[in-house]
Each structure stands twice: as C-alpha cells, then as structure tokens.
Amino acid sequence: MGNFGSLTIPQIAEVGNLALALGLAVSVYVVFAAVFSQLKRRGEFFASARYGIYVITGLTTLAVAILEWALLTHQFRFEYVANHVSSDQPLLYTISALWGGQEGSLLFWVWLLALFGAVVLIQHLGQTNHLIPWVIAFIAFTDAFFFSLLVFISSPFALLAQTPVDGIGLNPLLQDPGMFIHPVTQYLGYVGFTVPFAFAMAALVTGDLGYAWIRTTRRWALFAWLFLSLGLLFGMRWAYVELGWGGYWGWDPVENAALIPWLTGAAYLHSVMIQEKRGMLKVWNLVLILLTFLLSILGTFITRSGVIQSVHAFGVSSMGPLFLAYIAAVLIVFAYLLYLRLDQLKEENRLDSMWSREATFLLNNLILLGAAVATLWGTIFPMISELLAGKQITVAAPFFNQVNGPILLALVLLMGVCTLIGWRRASPQHLVRNFVPPLVVAAITTLGSVVSGVRDVYGLIAFAASAFVLTTILLEFYRGARARMRMYQENVAVAPVQLVNKNRRRYGGYIVHIGVMLAAIGIVGSTFLQTSVQKNVAPGESVALGPYTMQFQKLFMTSESNAQVIAADLIVFENGNRIDTLRPQKAYYPAADQMTTEVAVRTTLREDLYVILAGWNDDGSATLKVIINPLVVWLWIGFIVFIIGALIAMLPDPREAQAVERVRAEKVLAGAIVQ
Amino acid sequence: MEILIILALVVIVVLIVGYPLINPERYRDQGVRQETLPEYDDLYGARENVFDALRDLQFEFATGKLSTGDYEQLKARYEVQAADILQQIDALKPKKAKPVQGARTCPRCNSAMSAQDKFCTKCGTKL
Numbered sequence: 001m002g003n004f005g006s007l008t009i010p011q012i013a014e015v016g017n018l019a020l021a022l023g024l025a026v027s028v029y030v031v032f033a034a035v036f037s038q039l040k041r042r043g044e045f046f047a048s049a050r051y052g053i054y055v056i057t058g059l060t061t062l063a064v065a066i067l068e069w070a071l072l073t074h075q076f077r078f079e080y081v082a083n084h085v086s087s088d089q090p091l092l093y094t095i096s097a098l099w100g101g102q103e104g105s106l107l108f109w110v111w112l113l114a115l116f117g118a119v120v121l122i123q124h125l126g127q128t129n130h131l132i133p134w135v136i137a138f139i140a141f142t143d144a145f146f147f148s149l150l151v152f153i154s155s156p157f158a159l160l161a162q163t164p165v166d167g168i169g170l171n172p173l174l175q176d177p178g179m180f181i182h183p184v185t186q187y188l189g190y191v192g193f194t195v196p197f198a199f200a201m202a203a204l205v206t207g208d209l210g211y212a213w214i215r216t217t218r219r220w221a222l223f224a225w226l227f228l229s230l231g232l233l234f235g236m237r238w239a240y241v242e243l244g245w246g247g248y249w250g251w252d253p254v255e256n257a258a259l260i261p262w263l264t265g266a267a268y269l270h271s272v273m274i275q276e277k278r279g280m281l282k283v284w285n286l287v288l289i290l291l292t293f294l295l296s297i298l299g300t301f302i303t304r305s306g307v308i309q310s311v312h313a314f315g316v317s318s319m320g321p322l323f324l325a326y327i328a329a330v331l332i333v334f335a336y337l338l339y340l341r342l343d344q345l346k347e348e349n350r351l352d353s354m355w356s357r358e359a360t361f362l363l364n365n366l367i368l369l370g371a372a373v374a375t376l377w378g379t380i381f382p383m384i385s386e387l388l389a390g391k392q393i394t395v396a397a398p399f400f401n402q403v404n405g406p407i408l409l410a411l412v413l414l415m416g417v418c419t420l421i422g423w424r425r426a427s428p429q430h431l432v433r434n435f436v437p438p439l440v441v442a443a444i445t446t447l448g449s450v451v452s453g454v455r456d457v458y459g460l461i462a463f464a465a466s467a468f469v470l471t472t473i474l475l476e477f478y479r480g481a482r483a484r485m486r487m488y489q490e491n492v493a494v495a496p497v498q499l500v501n502k503n504r505r506r507y508g509g510y511i512v513h514i515g516v517m518l519a520a521i522g523i524v525g526s527t528f529l530q531t532s533v534q535k536n537v538a539p540g541e542s543v544a545l546g547p548y549t550m551q552f553q554k555l556f557m558t559s560e561s562n563a564q565v566i567a568a569d570l571i572v573f574e575n576g577n578r579i580d581t582l583r584p585q586k587a588y589y590p591a592a593d594q595m596t597t598e599v600a601v602r603t604t605l606r607e608d609l610y611v612i613l614a615g616w617n618d619d620g621s622a623t624l625k626v627i628i629n630p631l632v633v634w635l636w637i638g639f640i641v642f643i644i645g646a647l648i649a650m651l652p653d654p655r656e657a658q659a660v661e662r663v664r665a666e667k668v669l670a671g672a673i674v675q
Numbered sequence: 676m677e678i679l680i681i682l683a684l685v686v687i688v689v690l691i692v693g694y695p696l697i698n699p700e701r702y703r704d705q706g707v708r709q710e711t712l713p714e715y716d717d718l719y720g721a722r723e724n725v726f727d728a729l730r731d732l733q734f735e736f737a738t739g740k741l742s743t744g745d746y747e748q749l750k751a752r753y754e755v756q757a758a759d760i761l762q763q764i765d766a767l768k769p770k771k772a773k774p775v776q777g778a779r780t781c782p783r784c785n786s787a788m789s790a791q792d793k794f795c796t797k798c799g800t801k802l
Contacts (some may be wrong), residue, residue, distance in 0.1 A: 007676060011677040014677065015680055015681065018757065022685065026692060038706075042699075043704045045696070047705045047706075048693065048696050054691070056690050059688070131705050334764070422738075423732075430739055476738075479739060483734065483737035483738045488739060537738050585789060665788060666719070
C-alpha cells in the first residue's frame with residue numbers, strides 16, 4: 001500500500017489540496033446558487049445547490065481518506081503525518097491522529113458539517129420545505145469558511161522538503177482510549193449546533209418564524225447537546241485517569257470552551273418549550289441558538305488556535321482574524337435580519353402566573369446564562385488583559401469555583417422547585433403540600449451526613465439540595481403513574497412505562513435531571529470530602545489513608561512499543577484485610593521527550609482510591625500520592641443516566657407524528673396545499 | 676496520470692453541479708413553491724398547541740398540582756381559545772370542500788384525519 005498506482009507523494013498531496021480548493025469553490029457557488037434560486041424563483045439553481053452539497057460531502061470524504069491513508073501508511077513526507085504519527089505508535093492512535101492536530105481536526109470539522117448538510121437534505125427529500133434553500137446556503141457559507149482556513153492558512157497536505165526517518169508521534173497525553181473518542185463526540189456536538197442555527201437563519205430570512213423551524217430542529221439541537229455532554233464526559237474521564245492530579249475538572253480554557261455552549265444549549269432546550277407551548281420568548285430563543293452556535297465556533301477556535309495557554313493548545317497560528325471575521329459576519333447578518341423581523345416576533349401570550357413552570361424556566365435561563373457569562377469572562381480574561389495591560393493574567397480555579405458554585409447550587413434547587421410546579425399556574429396550598437415530602441428527605445439526609453462525618457457547610461447544603469431534588473423527581477414519576485392508573489385503569493407495571501412512553505420528552509427530561517443530580521452528588525463528594533497524603537516509602541514500608549493501608553513492594557521497569565514504563569507494585573489492605581493490588585505508573589515517551597502519569601484507581605460505589613507514582617529514587621524508594629475521592633463514581637453513573645434520558649427525549653413521539661399527519665390531511669382537504 | 680485525475684475530478688464536480696442547469700425543465704419547481712399558505716401553518720400550529728395545553732392541564736390537575744378552581748378557570752380559557760382558532764380555520768376553508776384523493780375523511784362529518792386516528796377528531800365517530 002506504499003503508493004496509489006504510479007502517483008508520487010507530491011502528486012497525491014496535490015490531489016488532496018485540489019479536493020479542498022474545489023470544496024471551497026463549490027461551497028461559495030452553493031451559497032450564491034441557493035440564494036439566487038429563492039430570489040429569482042429558479043428551481044434548477046436550488047437543485048444545483050443541493051447537488052453541490054453532495055459534491056462537497058464527496059470532496060471532504062476524499063480529503064479525509066487521503067489524509068487517513070497517509071497516516072496509516074506512515075507517509076512522513078507529509079508534515080502533518082510527521083508531526084502526529086511515529087512508526088511505533090499503536091494503530092488506534094494512528095487513526096485518531098486525524099483529529100489530533102490542528103489541520104486534521106479542521107478537516108474533520110468541515111467533513112462532519114458536509115455530512116450533516118447531506119443528512120438534512122435527505123431528511124427533507126421529496127418535501128417542499130421553503131426553509132431548506134436558506135439552510136443549505138448557510139451551511140455552505142460555514143463550509144466555505146472552514147475550507148478557506150484549510151486552503152489558505154493550514155493545509156493538512158503540506159509537504160516537508162525531505163522525508164524524515166520517523167515522525168514525532170501524537171502527543172503522549174493524547175495516547176489514551178478516552179482521547180480516541182472525546183474529540184469525536186466534542187466535534188459532533190460543536191458542528192451539530194450549526195444545523196439548528198442554520199434553520200433559525202432561514203426562518204429569519206423567510207419570515208416564517210412560527211412553529212416550523214423550532215419543530216424541525218428540536219432533535220438536531222438535542223443531538224448536538226447530547227454529544228457536547230458526551231464530549232464533556234470523555235474529556236473529564238480522560239483528565240481523571242490520564243492527567244494524574246486527582247481531579248477531572250480544572251477550569252482549563254478548553255474545558256470552559258466546551259462547557260459554555262453546553263450551558264447556553266441547555267438554556268435553549270428549555271426555553272424553546274415555552275415558545276412551543278405558549279408562543280413566547282421568540283427573540284430570546286433566536287438569540288440563544290445564535291449564542292450557542294457562535295460559542296461552538298469560539299470553542300473550536302480556542303481549542304485549535306492556541307490563543308490561550310492550555311493543555312489543549314497545540315501551537316499558535318494566524319487563524320484568529322479569520323475566525324473573528326466569520327463571527328462578526330454572522331453577527332451582523334443576524335442582527336440585521338432580527339431587526340427587520342422584530343414586529344413579527346411579538347409575544348402571543350403572557351405568563352399566567354409567576355408561580356408557574358414558565359416562570360421557573362425563565363429563572364433557569366437566567367441562571368444558566370449567568371454561569372455561561374461568568375465562565376466566558378474568566379476564560380477570555382487572559383486575552384483581554386494581554387490586549388489592555390500587555391501581559392496574560394490567568395484566572396485560576398478558585399475564581400470559577402467561587403462564582404459558579406453558588407450559581408450551580410441555585411440551578412440544582414430550581415430543578416427541584418420547577419418539578420413541583422405545573423405549567424401555567426401553581427396553587428399555593430398544593431405547592432406547600434408537594435414541598436413537604438422532599439423537605440423531610442432533605443432534612444434526614446443532612447442529619448445522616450452529619451452523623452457520618454460530613455462537617456463542611458457547603459457539602460451539607462449540596463447533599464441536602466440533591467436529596468431534595470431527587471425526591472421531587474421520583475415523586476413526579478410516582479404521581480404521574482398513579483394518575484395514569486386512575487385515568488386509564490392501567491396496572492402498576494404498565495403505568496410507569498406508559499407514563500414515559502406517552503410523553504418521552506417530558507419524562508426523558510426528568511431522567512436527564514436525575515442524571516445531573518447523581519453527577520452533582522459525585523462532584524460534591526469529590527470536591528468537599530477529598531482527602532490525600534503524600535509519602536516517600538522504601539520497599540516493605542506502607543502509606544495509610546482512611547481505612548486503607550498500601551504496602552509498597554518494589555519498583556520495576558518495562559518497555560512498551562513507544563514508551564518506557566516505570567511502575568510501583570502495591571498491596572492494598574482495608575481495615576487490615578488484603579483487598580487488592582495496585583500498580584501506578586509513569587511512562588516516558590522518547591520520541592516526544594515527554595513523561596505521562598498512569599494512575600491506579602480502585603473504584604467502589606462509596607469512594608475511589610486513587611494512587612499516583614509521584615517520583616522515585618535510586619535507592620529503590622518511591623514517592624506515592626494517595627487520594628480518596630468519595631462518591632466520585634456517581635459522577636460517571638450520573639452521566640450514563642443522563643444519556644439514557646436524553647436518548648428517550650430524542651425518540652420520535654408517536655403523538656407528534658400523528659398530529660403532523662392529521663394537519664397535513666386537513667390542509668389537503670382545505671385546498672391549502674398546492675398539489 | 677496526475678493531470679488526468681485532476682481533470683477528472685474537476686469535470687465530475689462541474690457535471691454534477693451543472694446538470695440541473697442544463698436540464699432546467701426537470702428542476703424548475705424544486706424548492707421554490709410555498710407548500711402551504713402560511714396562515715394555515717400558523718393556525719394549525721396554534722391549534723395543536725392549545726390541544727396540548729388542554730391535555731397538560733388535565734394531567735397537572737390529576738397529579739395534584741392545580742386546585743379545582745384554577746383548573747376550571749384555565750380550562751375554560753383555553754377552550755375559548757380553541758374554539759376561536761377552529762373558527763378561524765373554518766373561515767379560511769373554501770365553501771365547498773371537495774374530498775381530495777389520498778386524504779382520509781370521517782364518514783359522518785367529512786372532516787379530515789390521519790391514517791392512525793381511531794376516532795374522528797371533530798364528531799367522535801369511531802372509525
């Protein structure tokens with residue numbers, strides 16, 4: 001597989017570059033063809049634009065295939081290959097090197113967007129949805145932006161003057177199974193938000209700002225948000241096991257860049273429900289989806305440009321001005337269209353009562369946005385300080401914890417209160433009655449936490465809040481199931497299933513909330529109750545922490561294909577009984593001249609025992625850092641529950657499909673459809 | 676060889692994208708016709724929302740989040756809204772609606788419904 005027929009490496013690179021250049025040309029053409037088709041009502045130009053989207057998909061696929069071929073066959077003449085692959089690198093990380101560097105991941109971005117564009121077209125095949133031409137115009141515009149980065153600034157097909165003997169290899173920190181999947185999910189999320197935003201732009205252009213665009217993009221928004229969540233999950237998991245400092249979240253700029261659109265996306269998913277149900281918040285929803293999209297673009301930029309010092313920063317480049325120009329262009333067009341359509345976006349209803357679910361949703365939006373703004377401010381502060389004061393002032397974790405801690409606690413409490421309050425109006429005496437059981441459970445939890453040794457005030461408040469919210473959600477399921485048993489004579493086994501099945505969106509959402517609460521318990525436990533010890537031990541000596549004693553046996557060295565590993569063998573005793581052996585390691589990657597930490601973790605539902613080999617000495621002694629992270633496993637369990645809930649909410653709703661078909665039949669009957 | 680590949684790629688791209696432009700007749704109407712009258716979209720959307728609202732209300736009442744008084748009051752308000760929307764839809768309809776092929780109608784009152792409906796949404800006849 002050394003070459004393609006008789007093509008030389010420079011010729012293959014030229015084909016790759018040509019695919020990108022053609023991609024740029026076709027994208028620009030699609031924007032004009034789609035817009036022209038609508039302005040002059042010329043269907044053939046729309047068809048041509050549509051085919052253009054498919055062509056772009058083909059061209060990006062070709063470029064991805066060429067780059068992946070070059071990576072897999074170690075074509076070190078390609079600068080990208082030489083920088084991200086070495087010949088002893090495991091296959092998995094040779095494949096994932098495609099999205100391990102700047103050029104490759106930008107190509108990956110545009111490839112995903114091209115695929116999404118094709119999927120949108122296929123979803124609407126045979127329908128005459130007049131939003132679609134504008135949707136593909138916007139998608140092609142965004143394609144064009146990413147193509148121009150690849151063509152003019154950083155081509156993945158750039159060649160070196162000479163072929164090096166071996167490549168540098170992927171950054172060793174990224175050689176972890178979590179890093180294989182994390183960027184993919186993160187990018188699916190980032191790119192995914194382009195689709196709902198493209199529909200929002202189409203709605204603004206056509207003036208068709210009613211129910212169509214919201215309904216069409218509900219699942220796309222949920223899909224993108226689900227993948228952003230998965231991106232966060234895999235990123236946190238990777239930080240926990242690979243970075244080796246005992247935590248999973250360090251308020252690193254790139255972590256923040258992923259969190260901020262997740263927060264605004266969550267706000268959007270809630271506030272669109274108010275537009276659907278009440279015809280309110282139309283402008284607000286447009287602004288939220290704009291923010292979420294632009295923050296996704298900004299997230300890509302921060303990750304890939306190296307503007308802010310971070311574990312993710314892979315080299316500075318000159319993409320900044322282009323990113324800013326793109327963002328400014330989108331903002332200006334959006335603001336202008338919004339201004340034109342303002343009188344069409346009047347609210348159709350008012351709030352029935354401040355004691356209604358709508359009101360709690362508004363509050364939830366403000367809180368989520370508050371958290372997003374605070375995090376964004378802390379993240380871009382170094383850039384601003386550099387601009388104004390001439391040096392980067394980094395904002396550290398304490399700032400984020402102090403600001404976001406109370407905000408997120410308020411969000412958690414609101415999650416409980418909101419569940420207890422019905423849509424439109426809550427009756428005070430019912431509200432009081434509904435509050436009693438969760439409050440009782442919260443009180444019992446507080447008492448239990450104090451008895452079991454929790455002394456931290458924040459920890460106590462957070463546990464009580466979590467118990468309160470979990471009880472409200474479980475009660476909601478119980479009451480709903482009981483109501484169904486009464487209303488439809490269903491039995492105990494059928495009613496809860498039908499409850500979820502008949503309203504997948506609402507109860508899927510509640511399951512997501514349960515997941516968030518479980519994750520919150522994990523976060524609170526590992527933040528407020530963490531204990532640790534560091535000690536230098538000779539063979540035979542022990543380190544003790546909590547109920548655990550770790551007896552150090554010996555150090556030993558092994559080599560892996562591309563690294564040398566030094567490991568410490570430990571026997572773990574709990575209350576004097578031998579329960580396990582652990583082997584924390586450090587790995588040295590000569591190609592990159594870099595050391596990584598492989599922690600040893602023993603997980604139980606109660607706590608994680610987390611051991612780091614911090615150092616070693618010539619006399620055979622080792623420095624061990626031992627951390628007990630209480631309840632941290634609930635963070636990961638919470639995420640799994642969360643994902644299940646989101647998937648349930650994404651399932652097609654039979655009632656919704658039935659309504660759509662009924663409306664269609666009626667329109668045909670009324671002669672409202674041009675047959 | 677390389678020149679051939681480059682030429683082939685360019686020609687394929689131009690052919691695919693240009694094809695509709697040299698056969699404009701086939702593609703003339705694609706994506707340029709409004710499928711429905713927009714006022715219908717709005718009214719039907721509004722109607723589905725009011726129906727949803729009524730269903731929600733009933734469920735919130737059954738799960739003990741609403742007092743009887745509030746429930747009756749809100750229900751009455753949404754029923755008035757629903758009636759108003761239905762009237763507007765009727766007013767938009769042409770006077771003599773003739774059944775169109777492909778649409779399922781109620782045998783008794785002749786209003787339209789989807790293939791999955793078990794009862795007529797207007798008069799309640801079992802289908």
